[in-house]
Amino acid sequence: MIPSERTYNYKVELLLSRSHVLKYNNSPKDDIVNWLFAHIGNSKYGFVYKIEEVESASFEQPFLADASFLAIEFVTGLLKVGDTYEVSRGEEQIGSLKIVEIL
Template identity: 40%
Template sequence: MISENLLFHCVGELNISKAKNINARCPKDDIVNWLSLKIGNHRYSFVYKIMFPQDAQYNFPFEVRMSFLMPEKIVELAKNNEKYVVYRGEEIIGYAKILSRIQS
């Protein structure tokens, strides 16, 4: 998982289903935590860290910290508490909400 030593930009909520090509039983078992969020016509890559891994389940919302590749664009475009489509590669796997920004 890519989440060590990252600067996290947002507190968010993910509600995702299990991607077709993985064998994980729950989100904490998935070794890939690099997804993309669609805002308008563009996708923005992010890495997430599950805040309460023991409680996270597929198809139920769970709290995460999010680190974006282009954080300045997310601050400019994303609105708190609005749902955005989440992709794993080309597969739509659910949605994300940005709950709040983390001050750096």
């Protein structure tokens, strides 16, 4: 797990499917991996996320989170409010990320 004490750059809406490595009864808050990859253009950029309403977040339902991109200097000019990007956990495609607000 990457430390969550960091500067968050974006408010995002995540829509995630349960990864095949997680138990059936898990919810997003139970996942010890708090970083994923956003597919932006032809590249993947890692980001750490912090769920806003932890108890109500569930798989297959959109939820709000704050996102901190690990290579913020590269993605700042690429990410646009309202745009949606594919999300993966390693090589596994697990959902999407929509930019809601720049923080």
